[in-house]
Amino acid sequence: MGALIAAAAVWAGGWGLNAILARRALRGPARLLPPLVFGVTLLVIWELVVRGLNVSPVLLPAPSAIGARIASSTAVLWTDLRQTFFKGALTGYAIGCGAAFLTGILADRVPFLRRGLLPVGNFVAALPIIGMAPIMVMWFGFDWQSKAAVVVLMCFFPMLINTVQGLAAAEPMQADLMRTYAASSWQSLLYLKLPAAAPFLFNGLKICTTLALIGAIVAEFFGSPTSGMGFRISTEAGRLALDMVWAEIAAAAVVGSAFYGAVALLERAATFWHPAQRG
DSSP: OHHHHHHHHHHHHHHHHHHHHHTSOOOGGGGGHHHHHHHHHHHHHHHHHHHHTTOOTTTOOOHHHHHHHHHHTHHHHHHHHIIIIIIIIHHHHHHHHHHHHHHHHHHHHOHHHHHHHHHHHHHHHTSOHHHHHHHHHHHHOSSHHHHHHHHHHHHHHHHHHHHHHHHTOSOHHHHHHHHHTTOOHHHHIIIIIHHHHHHHHHHHHHHHHHHHHHHHHHHGGGSOOSOSHHHHHHHHHHTTOHHHHHHHHHHHHHHHHHHHHHHHHHHHHHOTTSHHHHO
């Protein structure tokens, strides 16, 4: 009972502190305070409830146990991260988004391709990854190449749809003005359509950051060398080592958030002129 009362007190304190912060005009790094307070509050409540109710670590380990596991397994986590993220996810992300961008430019110039490819894209995007991952493993082997292939499949069509929609976002009056100036189709693309499509392009890139890491991890459940986040999660879950499973989940969450944040910062630097960035 004491643990539940302490958890309720921590929740009330965190709620009150965030209510105070919400009434202030936070700028710069201070804007990170509300989510930081919320996250710390959840971790403290988690710790109190698990220890106060004597929850078995097989069911739910405490955050302190997960932190200790992370500290003692940094070498394993780094090996898994390098296999899953840098080889599988990042390679597939670059190939999938790059190929989708080039295909989107071609589809913008060829109406038949645009009308025929986008419905297929919506169909393929709805395919379950757990059904495609074993096929990719059979085609490309058990190493990171098959994981990259799954990531390419997951990233291609979301990025393609955003590219095509973005290239069509230019105002008709602006397109007429470019034709009045006798601009070529490539000049219109470079100076009109791509700037207008920039928010759409970065939206697709941000969506694909999460899809890439998820796709690589899930693909490793169906065949992998003796390293990788998906391989480690599957193996350690079978051994009931839930602290290591949560350590891998925490590492994946941090890396995925950092990847998304890097693309968001790049978007802010590249589209500073857009009204959405100027507030």
